[in-house]
Amino acid sequence: MRDWVRQLTQWISQLRAALELLKARLNRIFHIREPLQIVPYRGYGTPIRLICMGRVSQGKKVRSHPKDASLWQNLLNTYRRFESDAVPCARLRVTVADQQMEIVANKEGYFQTEIVPSHPLQSDRLWYQTPHFELLQPPSTEGQPAATTVGTMIVPTAATQFVVISDIDDTIVYAAATDFFRMIRIAYMGNARTRSPFPGVAPFYQALQRGDSEQISNPIFYVSSSAWNMYDLFTEFLELQDIPPGPLLLKDTVLSLESLLHFDHAIHKHEKIEPILNCYPDLPFLLIGDSGQQDAEIYTQIAQDYEGQIAAIYIRDVSQQNPKRQRELQAIAQQARQAGTQFLVIADTEMAAIHAAEQGWIRAEALSGIVQVKKLEQHS
Secondary structure (H helix, E strand, O other), rough: OOHHHHHHHHHHHHHHHHHHHHHHHHHHHOOOOOEEEEEEEEEEEEEEEEEEEEEEOOOOOOOOOOOOOOOOHHHHHHHHHHHHHOOOOOOEEEEEOEEEEEEEEOOOOOOEEEOOOOOHHHHHOOOOOOOEEEEEOOOOOOOOOOOOOOEEOOOOOOOOEEEEEEEEEOOOOOOOOOOOOHEEEEHHOOOOOOOOOOHHHHHHHHHHOOOOOOOOOOOOOOEEEEEEHHHHHHHHHHHHHHEEEEEOEEEEEOOOOHHOOOOOOOHHHHHHHOOOOHHOOOOOOOOOOOOOOOOHHHHHHHHHHOOOOOOEEEEEEOOOOOOOHHHHHHHHHHHHHHHOEEEEOOHHHHHHHHHHOOOOOHHHHHHHHHHHHHHHHHHO
């Protein structure tokens, strides 16, 4: 299998290189220069330390399509996501209140930096409209203003009880991650409206964000092994389904069969999750994932490494027909519990919600609404 994957990947790379060369030549002939843009990703931090992320690229924006969009329209959007030209080593100015600093993006146009505000944030709300980004180099297209944008940051408040870190595919939305070709069809041949969350996910995550109060005070992070290029699709999906927004921490990768088949999920998720744990050492965490890949193993290792900080692990069981995997989950659960972490393999969202209500992590009144919505969505 590896030989045909390697050969197909090589053909795709050659085709992509030829298309990029043709595009560059046509742009030079017709003096076409697509506008530069800064795409800010939701950041996170504390009142005295902010972690900002984003990407600088040159290319057309992806268009939002209806649920009945054609296969061609969806594939064209996928192409736009991965085709948009990175602006390597772009230089930006980042401003928070009266504090400024200059940063340089990497060769793929991505940037991540830490900034310390001159005055601590008030910490009286979960979301902040900051920082301000301005592109300094390269200059914007002639006749157009300099590329600028404003990011958003999530900062726990005094009312924050816990932090949630959730996987996306096969955890909140069906993705068939254990079936490679179905996964490709769902991920790259559809759009945000063709994807549906598991029943009850939206009200459950809303309840987790509120905790035992009416305030929106508990941050939710989404960590996925999908590429950063899919950022717009995930943010649109969360908004359409009324699932609480949160920082999306994705993977800097290229669209190739080889990278999809030989990607190390464990390394990626540890790299994204551990900085969040280190940022909030005094807060308990709930980790939510699925049994299809390595979430159970990854989360349990994190629970062992950060003993006492992981309150619970919820694993959606998408491998119920696999006896070997069921035995593995039982052994993993025992390891997590020895580290002082509650570990639940859940058949559906309702099971997690019942447990969360018993622990006082969500209000008892929210539970009945979650169960009702789940039943309605199951029969819709």
